[in-house]
Amino acid sequence: MDLSFSAEEQAFRAEVRGFLADKLPPELAQAVRDGRGLSKDNYERWHALLNEQGWLAPNWPTEFGGCEWNAVQRHIFEDECCRAHAPRIVPFGLSMLAPVLQKFGSKQQQDHYLPRILSGQDWWCQGYSEPGAGSDLASLKTKAVRDGDTYVVNGQKTWTTLGQYANWIFCLVRTDPTVKQQAGISFLLIDMDTPGIEVRPIILLDGTHEVNEVWFTDVRVPAENLVGEENKGWTYAKYLLTHERTNIAGVGFSQAGLAAVKRLARGQMHRGRPLIENPHFAARVARLEIDLMAMSTTNLRIISGAAKGQAPGVESSMLKVKGTQIRQEINDLARRAAGVYAMPFASEGVEGSNEAPIGPEGTAHVAAQYFNNRKLSIFGGSNEIQRNIIAKVKLGGGA
Numbered sequence: 001m002d003l004s005f006s007a008e009e010q011a012f013r014a015e016v017r018g019f020l021a022d023k024l025p026p027e028l029a030q031a032v033r034d035g036r037g038l039s040k041d042n043y044e045r046w047h048a049l050l051n052e053q054g055w056l057a058p059n060w061p062t063e064f065g066g067c068e069w070n071a072v073q074r075h076i077f078e079d080e081c082c083r084a085h086a087p088r089i090v091p092f093g094l095s096m097l098a099p100v101l102q103k104f105g106s107k108q109q110q111d112h113y114l115p116r117i118l119s120g121q122d123w124w125c126q127g128y129s130e131p132g133a134g135s136d137l138a139s140l141k142t143k144a145v146r147d148g149d150t151y152v153v154n155g156q157k158t159w160t161t162l163g164q165y166a167n168w169i170f171c172l173v174r175t176d177p178t179v180k181q182q183a184g185i186s187f188l189l190i191d192m193d194t195p196g197i198e199v200r201p202i203i204l205l206d207g208t209h210e211v212n213e214v215w216f217t218d219v220r221v222p223a224e225n226l227v228g229e230e231n232k233g234w235t236y237a238k239y240l241l242t243h244e245r246t247n248i249a250g251v252g253f254s255q256a257g258l259a260a261v262k263r264l265a266r267g268q269m270h271r272g273r274p275l276i277e278n279p280h281f282a283a284r285v286a287r288l289e290i291d292l293m294a295m296s297t298t299n300l301r302i303i304s305g306a307a308k309g310q311a312p313g314v315e316s317s318m319l320k321v322k323g324t325q326i327r328q329e330i331n332d333l334a335r336r337a338a339g340v341y342a343m344p345f346a347s348e349g350v351e352g353s354n355e356a357p358i359g360p361e362g363t364a365h366v367a368a369q370y371f372n373n374r375k376l377s378i379f380g381g382s383n384e385i386q387r388n389i390i391a392k393v394k395l396g397g398g399a
Contacts, residue, residue, distance in 0.1 A: 005072070013076045020084040023049050032085040033260075035365030037208055040123075040165045046087045047120050056118060057094055064102055064114050071303045082252025090162065093117040093124035096240050097170050100187070104228040104236050113189070125163040127171030127190070127214060128237070130156060135385050137172070138181040138234065142216065144173035144188060146223070146230075151175075151188060153196075153219040159379075163199055163212040167192050176231050187233035189225040196220075206368035241381070249323035251296050257330040258292060261285065264337045264362045275337055288329055295322050314393040317386035324376040324383060331370040338363040342370075 005013070028042060050056040058074050060066020069077070089095070098117055101110055116122040133140040142155025153173055163169070169190050176184035192199070196219040202211045228236055262285065265276035275281055302315050335342045341359030358364065377383040 005076075009072055009076060012073055013080060016077050016080045017084075019053060019055075020080060020086060023053065024084055024086050028087055029085040032087055034362070035369050037210075038087055043087060043090055043165075044120055047089070050089070051118055051120070056089070057098070059095065060098060061102065064098075064110070065118050075300075075303050079252045079255075082256045085256065090123070092126050092161075092166075092170075093122060096126060097124050100170075100227060100236050100240050103239065104187075108224070109189075109227065122168050123162075123166045125160050125166035125169045125192075125214075127157040127160065127169045129159045131158055134159075135382050137237070138185070140172055140174060140185065142171065142173050143177070144175050144186060144221070146175070147220075149223050150220045151223060151226070153188070153190065153216045153221055155216050157214040157216075158211075159202070160199075160212045160214050161210060163192075163214055164201065164209065169214065170227075172233050172237055175233075179231070182234040184231055185233040185237070186230050187227040187236045188221055189227065190216075190219065190221050194219050194221065205371045208368070208372070210372075249295060249299050249319035250327055251292070251299050251323070254292050254323065254326050254330060255296075257327065257334070258285075258289065260362060261330055261333045261337060264334060264360070264366075267360055268337055268339065281333075281336070284329075284333060288326065288333065291322070292326055295319065295326060314390055317381075317389045320380060321377075321383045321386050321390075327376055328373055331366070331373050334362075334366040335370045338366045342367040 025045070028038075028046060031038060031042065047056065055067060055077070057064075057066035058069040058077060060068065062068045067073075094117060098114060101113060105113075113122065117124070127142075128137060128140075130140050130142060140155075142153065142157065144151040144153045151173070153171070155173070157169075157171065160166075160169070169192055171188045171190055172185050173188050174184055175186040178184070190197070196217040198215040198217070200213040200215065201209045202213060203209055204211070227233075262276060265281065265285070266274050268275040270278050270281075276285070298315070299319060302319070338359065341363040
């Protein structure tokens with residue numbers, strides 16, 4: 001298999017690189033490079049710049065206003081964005097809900113919601129997980145009861161990422177409790193300003209407000225906000241999750257993170273020499289770099305297959321497990337390289353202020369990133385679940 005890029009693909013990479021050099025605001029890139037939390041305005045600013053370029057929706061068909069790039073083009077774009085320290089594209093509307101609407105939504109839903117996702121008029125969040133329904137999502141309890149031309153929704157969602165910014169939420173709700181779990185679930189679109197909705201913040205270990213609880217008390221949702229058919233939501237949920245796990249390996253993030261670790265280790269001294277020259281530390285970096293190169297090659301093989309119309313199978317689970325392990329190892333190396341400077345928790349270092357941060361450049365956020373990214377092996381289908389999938393597919397149902 002030829003894993004080299006064609007002349008056309010190299011030209012596309014140069015075009016993307018030129019756009020990022022010209023249009024990516026330096027202050028946004030610096031904030032991402034430093035690991036600082038981004039505001040809603042930061043995300044929306046980058047969203048608008050990409051939309052103006054026509055590059056906001058690379059996986060959308062052109063008929064809906066997307067680029068319809070192939071798998072290799074999307075890989076190149078994501079890779080260059082990571083290298084340039086561009087903000088991530090908030091995925092909930094663009095990469096999760098939109099494909100579901102394009103495949104299963106009504107013409108009215110497509111015409112109304114898709115342009116508003118592109119324009120940034122609507123900010124979506126995901127209502128899937130519940131306190132008793134995480135990896136076992138089909139056991140969800142939030143219910144929706146049909147009452148004339150509305151559904152009445154009661155229940156709770158949790159770990160709702162950036163829900164404090166959202167004005168809409170797409171939810172899995174139970175509409176038939178009498179059948180097996182997967183057969184009684186529906187997919188609803190809910191306006192967050194509807195009476196009866198309460199968003200409660202969950203403050204994480206690093207002090208940030210990234211996720212939330214969302215409570216529904218007698219929330220009335222128009223029946224026209226049902227996507228597809230009632231009780232077919234599990235089918236749509238599985239389709240959405242295939243898009244949630246796109247680029248799950250996070251190769252670009254890992255490459256940028258490893259480069260940052262090397263920069264930090266070159267500047268930190270250990271017994272009179274740069275830390276990067278310490279045999280034990282250097283061995284860990286080398287082992288990590290080898291793992292990352294192997295994962296990158298595997299990722300390219302899958303992308304090459306996708307470009308030929310082949311659907312990824314258990315390889316997605318393999319990449320998810322290995323990708324999260326690598327990123328967590330990078331976080332650990334960065335924390336160790338920062339040494340005592342990873343210990344202080346200073347709000348001016350995390351959020352930014354006029355005062356100088358504590359410690360050398362690149363050390364203010366490494367502890368916060370280390371703790372926050374423990375979640376990588378849990379969300380998107382926990383690594384334990386992914387190992388079960390690998391065992392079932394490759395070992396004929398073992399373990």
